[in-house]
Amino acid sequence: MSFLEAENMTGGYGAADILHGCTLKVEKGQIAVIVGPNGAGKSTAMKAVFGMLKLRGGHVKLDGEDITTLSPQERVRRGMGFVPQVNNVFPTMSVEENLEMGAFIRSDDFRGTMEQVYDLFPILKEKRHQNAGELSGGQRQQVAVGRALMTQPKLLMLDEPTAGVSPIVMDELFDRIIEVARTGISILMVEQNARQALEIADQGYVLVQGANKYTDTGAALMADPEVRRTFLGG
Numbered sequence: 001m002s003f004l005e006a007e008n009m010t011g012g013y014g015a016a017d018i019l020h021g022c023t024l025k026v027e028k029g030q031i032a033v034i035v036g037p038n039g040a041g042k043s044t045a046m047k048a049v050f051g052m053l054k055l056r057g058g059h060v061k062l063d064g065e066d067i068t069t070l071s072p073q074e075r076v077r078r079g080m081g082f083v084p085q086v087n088n089v090f091p092t093m094s095v096e097e098n099l100e101m102g103a104f105i106r107s108d109d110f111r112g113t114m115e116q117v118y119d120l121f122p123i124l125k126e127k128r129h130q131n132a133g134e135l136s137g138g139q140r141q142q143v144a145v146g147r148a149l150m151t152q153p154k155l156l157m158l159d160e161p162t163a164g165v166s167p168i169v170m171d172e173l174f175d176r177i178i179e180v181a182r183t184g185i186s187i188l189m190v191e192q193n194a195r196q197a198l199e200i201a202d203q204g205y206v207l208v209q210g211a212n213k214y215t216d217t218g219a220a221l222m223a224d225p226e227v228r229r230t231f232l233g234g
């Protein structure tokens with residue numbers, strides 16, 4: 001049994017379904033990456049896993065427990081952390097306030113977790129009193145990831161964490177994500193930078209029109225001539 005098992009997810013925003021039997025699984029401490037063309041339903045699938053979309057079919061299980069009917073907030077309590085594709089920081093709040101907001105469900109002392117986030121992303125400690133909106137794109141993404149880590153998730157879900165950042169910043173962010181996975185946290189990540197993301201992926205999913213087109217290890221997908229030609233630019 002995988003740590004996350006989102007199986008046969010079917011659903012959408014209104015009458016029309018966007019997801020058609022989409023299945024995503026993540027093992028404990030592993031990195032699963034979703035790639036696919038614009039509009040394929042990658043973000044929709046992430047929202048479905050996080051409970052922001054009512055499913056017409058399928059189920060979501062976390063650590064063996066069926067959470068299909070739980071609200072996003074209840075899923076956070078069960079160990080999910082989500083960094084959405086857009087609007088993932090509070091721009092007029094400081095870095096530190098963003099992290100505090102991330103800890104909203106906690107009633108215990110979260111200063112230790114904040115120090116862990118600062119150890120992972122030292123620049124955030126330096127800039128902790130600056131507004132998140134004044135930071136560079138890469139630093140804002142660090143704030144967003146750090147905010148999600150504040151609830152000490154067991155599954156961290158990232159929707160395009162490297163959007164709009166330079167290749168060097170992307171590599172650094174991927175290194176930090178690998179570091180997070182090594183602590184035993186499972187990662188489910190959507191990425192536009194398909195090659196680079198599949199390189200660090202234990203498991204890869206190519207999503208097309210709301211359905212699984214290819215599913216394999218990251219390495220196997222990278223080596224598949226059809227996947228390379230169609231989705232990785234040769």
Ligand SMILES: Nc1ncnc2c1ncn2[C@@H]1O[C@H](COP(=O)(O)OP(=O)(O)OP(=O)(O)O)[C@@H](O)[C@H]1O
Pocket residue numbers: 013014018036037038039040041042043044045085
């Ligand atoms: N809130 C919404 N209401 C209605 N339709 C939506 C909504 N959000 C997305 N869609 C539609 O659902 C489909 C899938 O969108 P989604 O954002 O999941 O794709 P994506 O794979 O994440 O794309 P991208 O690579 O551009 O981020 C698209 O046709 C989109 O127009």
Ligand SMILES: [Mg+2]
Pocket residue numbers: 042043044085159
């Ligand atoms: Mg998207």
